[in-house]
Amino acid sequence: MARGDEAALAACYDRYRLILFGLIVRILNDRAEAEDVLQETFLQVWRRANDFDENRGRAFTWLVTIARSRALDRLRSHGSRERIAAEAAAEPRDVMGDASAETLRSEEAVVVRRALIELPEEQQRALLLAYFEGLTQTEIATRLGIPLGTVKTRVRSGMIRLRELLRDQFPGRR
Amino acid sequence: MVHEDYKEMLAPQALDALDPTDARAFEDHLSGCAECRAEVADWRDTASLLAHMATPAAPSDALRARILSAAKPTTERSARVVQMPPRRSSNLWPALLKIAAAVAFVALIGGVLWLWRRDVTSRREIARLTREVATQQRELARSRDALAHQRDLVALLSSANAKKMELTGTAAAQKARGTFVFDQQTGSAMLMTDALPAAPAGMAYELWFIPKGHLPMAGKVFSVDASGRATVSDLMPPEAREKAVIAITLEPKHGSAQPTGAIYLSSPS
Numbered sequence: 536m537a538r539g540d541e542a543a544l545a546a547c548y549d550r551y552r553l554i555l556f557g558l559i560v561r562i563l564n565d566r567a568e569a570e571d572v573l574q575e576t577f578l579q580v581w582r583r584a585n586d587f588d589e590n591r592g593r594a595f596t597w598l599v600t601i602a603r604s605r606a607l608d609r610l611r612s613h614g615s616r617e618r619i620a621a622e623a624a625a626e627p628r629d630v631m632g633d634a635s636a637e638t639l640r641s642e643e644a645v646v647v648r649r650a651l652i653e654l655p656e657e658q659q660r661a662l663l664l665a666y667f668e669g670l671t672q673t674e675i676a677t678r679l680g681i682p683l684g685t686v687k688t689r690v691r692s693g694m695i696r697l698r699e700l701l702r703d704q705f706p707g708r709r
Numbered sequence: 710m711v712h713e714d715y716k717e718m719l720a721p722q723a724l725d726a727l728d729p730t731d732a733r734a735f736e737d738h739l740s741g742c743a744e745c746r747a748e749v750a751d752w753r754d755t756a757s758l759l760a761h762m763a764t765p766a767a768p769s770d771a772l773r774a775r776i777l778s779a780a781k782p783t784t785e786r787s788a789r790v791v792q793m794p795p796r797r798s799s800n801l802w803p804a805l806l807k808i809a810a811a812v813a814f815v816a817l818i819g820g821v822l823w824l825w826r827r828d829v830t831s832r833r834e835i836a837r838l839t840r841e842v843a844t845q846q847r848e849l850a851r852s853r854d855a856l857a858h859q860r861d862l863v864a865l866l867s868s869a870n871a872k873k874m875e876l877t878g879t880a881a882a883q884k885a886r887g888t889f890v891f892d893q894q895t896g897s898a899m900l901m902t903d904a905l906p907a908a909p910a911g912m913a914y915e916l917w918f919i920p921k922g923h924l925p926m927a928g929k930v931f932s933v934d935a936s937g938r939a940t941v942s943d944l945m946p947p948e949a950r951e952k953a954v955i956a957i958t959l960e961p962k963h964g965s966a967q968p969t970g971a972i973y974l975s976s977p978s
Binding site (some may be wrong): 549554555557578599602603643644651663672687695 | 720721726727728729750752753754756757760761762766768769772775777780781882889
């Protein structure tokens with residue numbers, strides 16, 4: 536795809552569209568806007584393909600980082616964080632997933648879910664607020680009404696534990 | 710903050726959860742800390758796996774076509790860009806070169822004309838100045854000569870041995886007059902004429918010293934100005950210093966050994 540091959544772009548889209556679209560919908564909670572952002576994401580991927588160095592990072596991380604960053608930008612530009620915050624309150628729905636979505640999940644997704652569920656619930660909560668809502672640690676503390684130091688500990692502990700669990704699952708991952 | 714503080718920031722940084730001040734400080738630390746830099750990608754991979762917590766969802770089939778067709782113009786544009794250079798190089802460059810050559814040619818002609826005109830002007834100016842210098846040098850020489858004659862004359866007249874003779878015009882030049890001054894001791898002599906007629910072409914006046922009982926002795930050959938004036942310095946031969954007649958005759962322009970022409974001026978005998 537770095538060579539500007541259209542077929543490569545199509546293959547990339549077919550492989551990652553479900554996870555990326557799911558991520559963007561989760562952040563924006565609006566399918567129409569999510570499609571706009573998914574399009575922006577792939578066009579950026581298409582234009583910046585030369586920036587991606589396979590030896591320096593995973594393609595998955597690169598794509599997900601672009602999609603999340605664009606979705607969060609869109610979320611902030613709409614000032615619709617409060618709307619999403621209401622949705623986030625009903626979070627268990629997403630953590631557990633539903634039966635129909637389960638069939639779309641990749642093996643990697645299943646492994647990650649299992650790992651996350653092993654974390655204490657308050658650590659899961661902190662990580663998901665940071666990741667899907669783009670909140671800083673200070674904002675999380677405000678949202679949850681707990682001290683900043685507590686949030687820092689939860690984020691750090693949660694990430695360290697998650698990394699250990701996933702390192703066991705994906706030994707080949709750098 | 711110390712290194713350990715930044716190490717604790719790795720996890721929240723991967724989630725973009727640092728507060729702005731900490732995020733900037735971390736970026737600064739990162740540029741100088743290879744150890745932290747090496748860990749950033751690993752933490753970012755872990756954070757990115759959280760995307761799997763979102764429920765996968767399928768976008769509309771139309772979106773796939775929209776994205777691929779939006780990407781297409783880019784490829785067509787780049788394809789066109791690839792084709793452009795040869796067309797430019799075959800049409801634009803020669804045209805530019807022609808224009809550049811024309812401009813250079815016009816500039817060259819202009820430069821040559823300018824140099825030529827400047828050269829002509831310069832040469833004219835040099836010629837004029839040369840003439841001027843020559844004129845001034847002639848005038849200067851004349852002044853110098855006149856001054857020298859005056860000095861000689863003053864020296865002659867102030868000498869105790871100075872003698873003066875008046876010359877009168879003959880039948881050939883009745884209005885002509887002259888004065889001859891000489892030093893009996895040294896023989897320094899000076900002739901001044903007035904109202905001598907202009908010598909015909911190829912002819913000149915010649916000064917003669919005619920001692921008593923001797924053949925005429927030749928002095929200087931000279932010409933006169935428009936007023937018939939001349940000032941001539943000469944050295945009088947010793948034989949003529951005691952007693953001699955001074956005469957001026959008209960001779961061929963390079964002079965004669967003995968007088969051949971008519972006498973124009975003469976001292977009393």
